[in-house]
Amino acid sequence: MAEKISIILSDGSVDKLMVAATLASGAAVMEKEVLLFLTMGGLLAFRRGDWKTNSAISPDLSPVADAMRQGLKGDDKGALWLSTLRSAKEVGNLDIVACSQTMDMFGIKKDDLEPVVDSVGGVATYYSKAEEGQTIFI
Amino acid sequence: MPAVDLSTLSPEKTVDARGMACPGPLLEAKRAIPGVKVKSILEVTSSDIGTLEDIPLWCKKVGHDYMGNIEEAGYWRVFVRRGK
Numbered sequence: 399m400a401e402k403i404s405i406i407l408s409d410g411s412v413d414k415l416m417v418a419a420t421l422a423s424g425a426a427v428m429e430k431e432v433l434l435f436l437t438m439g440g441l442l443a444f445r446r447g448d449w450k451t452n453s454a455i456s457p458d459l460s461p462v463a464d465a466m467r468q469g470l471k472g473d474d475k476g477a478l479w480l481s482t483l484r485s486a487k488e489v490g491n492l493d494i495v496a497c498s499q500t501m502d503m504f505g506i507k508k509d510d511l512e513p514v515v516d517s518v519g520g521v522a523t524y525y526s527k528a529e530e531g532q533t534i535f536i
Numbered sequence: 537m538p539a540v541d542l543s544t545l546s547p548e549k550t551v552d553a554r555g556m557a558c559p560g561p562l563l564e565a566k567r568a569i570p571g572v573k574v575k576s577i578l579e580v581t582s583s584d585i586g587t588l589e590d591i592p593l594w595c596k597k598v599g600h601d602y603m604g605n606i607e608e609a610g611y612w613r614v615f616v617r618r619g620k
Binding site for chain 2 (some may be wrong): 486
């Protein structure tokens with residue numbers, strides 16, 4: 399049975415999205431069974447088309463935010479995290495689940511989210527899927 | 537000195553991942569490996585130095601043979617023999 403890893407993403411700034419996408423895709427390449435659970439800001443960033451305007455940088459990086467935005471310019475690098483997740487799904491076992499509590503709170507429906515999101519689930523879904531695996535919280 | 541002279545290898549497939557940051561080259565390698573026959577060679581070109589650590593670890597984890605790399609101007613040619 400494949401090793402499991404679960405990543406809880408609660409922050410929607412571009413730097414955290416990149417960290418989550420890199421860890422999730424790396425785990426998928428290493429043939430782990432990967433769960434990416436999106437909640438709060440981490441879920442809001444997956445609203446359809448949100449990536450086009452999202453240039454939020456987390457407070458940890460505020461001293462170098464301009465440098466980071468500069469580094470992300472050109473090509474489609476603003477959404478590199480999203481294309482990385484799509485690639486991870488193509489080559490491995492990555493399940494992306496949206497938190498139902500956040501969906502309710504903000505009146506978001508499954509169809510409002512990027513198609514890369516597989517399903518909507520609650521806390522029991524998270525624990526059931528994450529069972530016995532390592533967890534990373536972002 | 538590697539046991540095999542890498543410059544004499546004939547890869548069945550080459551993927552160009554130059555210009556991609558981590559995890560791009562690793563994803564490209566994973567995507568390409570089913571396209572070569574078992575025991576045949578995949579070459580990945582990468583300008584990301586992390587690839588030189590990541591590809592061998594990936595090979596070890598999932599059962600391919602990392603054969604080594606050749607440094608070129610600003611990038612590396614990384615060789616993997618498909619193991620399974």
